Amino acid sequence: MARTGTTKMEGVANNAFIQKEDDMVSDKLTSKKVTSHSQHRNKKCSNHDTIEVIGTSTFDNEHNRLPQLTLTFYNVKKVLKVQDSTSKEKLVTKTLLDGVSGEVKPGQLLALMGPSGSGKTTLLNTLAGRTLTGVSGTILLNGISYEKGMKRKLAYVVQEDLFFDNLTVEEHLTYTALLRLPGHYTKQEKLSQVDKIIDMLGLKNCASTTIALISGGEKKRVNIGTELLTGPNLIFLDGR
Numbered sequence: 001m002a003r004t005g006t007t008k009m010e011g012v013a014n015n016a017f018i019q020k021e022d023d024m025v026s027d028k029l030t031s032k033k034v035t036s037h038s039q040h041r042n043k044k045c046s047n048h049d050t051i052e053v054i055g056t057s058t059f060d061n062e063h064n065r066l067p068q069l070t071l072t073f074y075n076v077k078k079v080l081k082v083q084d085s086t087s088k089e090k091l092v093t094k095t096l097l098d099g100v101s102g103e104v105k106p107g108q109l110l111a112l113m114g115p116s117g118s119g120k121t122t123l124l125n126t127l128a129g130r131t132l133t134g135v136s137g138t139i140l141l142n143g144i145s146y147e148k149g150m151k152r153k154l155a156y157v158v159q160e161d162l163f164f165d166n167l168t169v170e171e172h173l174t175y176t177a178l179l180r181l182p183g184h185y186t187k188q189e190k191l192s193q194v195d196k197i198i199d200m201l202g203l204k205n206c207a208s209t210t211i212a213l214i215s216g217g218e219k220k221r222v223n224i225g226t227e228l229l230t231g232p233n234l235i236f237l238d239g240r
Contacts, residue, residue, distance in 0.1 A: 068106040069142055069153060069233035071127065076100045076137035078126055096122045099137075104234070121159075121238055128156050128236045141234075155227035157237045161219045165212035169203055169222055170194065172211060177229050197225040 078097040084090040097119055104110050112120045125131045127139060129146055139146045141153065163172055177190040185193075198207050201221045206214045211222065220239070227235060 070106065071104045071234055072138075072140045072143070073103075073127060074101045074138040076123070076126060076135065076139065078122060078135050080134045096134075097126065124156075124236045124238050128154055130156065153233040155230065155232035155235045157223050157227050157235065157239075159238045161223045163211045163219070163222065166210060168208050168210050169214065169218075170198065170207040172222060173197060173225055173229065176226050180230055193229055197228050200228070201225050 076097055077095070077099055079093060079095050081091045082094045084092045100123060102110075112123065114120050122131075126135055129139075129151055141150050144150075167175070173194045174191065177194050178187070181190045181193065198204055201224065203218065203221060203225065206218050211219065214222070224235070224237065
């Protein structure tokens with residue numbers, strides 16, 4: 001198995017994002033080291049499909065003034081015992097992640113690309129601390145080993161958009177803010193945060209429209225906005 005180099009990216013703002021895209025590349029796994037020189041390093045996954053780390057984007061605006069957070073991961077592996085398809089009694093070892101390494105610095109957009117089943121969602125779930133069974137390797141947030149308490153600094157946008165379709169965009173975000181923002185926020189501060197998110201994500205034109213009637217792209221932005229409300233330091237986006 002080839003070993004990947006650390007994926008380093010330069011940025012200026014305070015949030016870091018990891019995003020997954022499906023069905024863009026095939027067969028052999030490659031991991032691109034994104035720098036000004038566009039260097040490439042290769043890394044194989046368990047099923048020899050491709051995950052490609054591509055592109056870098058930076059951003060900075062008035063909404064992003066959070067403590068900076070760097071995610072670093074070294075030689076992350078995930079190995080599980082699963083039932084053999086040919087025998088109900090026999091268990092076989094299945095490698096889902098095989099020595100993946102990388103780094104995401106503040107203000108960066110890191111995209112993971114690869115065909116279905118190549119391990120993108122598994123990697124995101126592992127880095128976000130959602131599923132750690134069978135995981136080995138090192139995952140650090142600002143140089144500190146991952147702990148459950150650190151999950152408050154992270155947000156995760158799942159593939160499927162989950163809403164009450166009869167609510168408007170503004171109603172959905174308002175209810176989310178009232179329920180999830182800390183108790184020391186006043187109601188007005190929570191409503192102000194909703195307004196900021198609507199403005200940031202360009203949702204003003206559909207703020208009063210029921211979610212059932214907005215476009216797929218708008219729904220995805222609402223889904224992202226739902227997680228941005230709490231001011232996470234790092235956001236994982238599991239897209240299609």
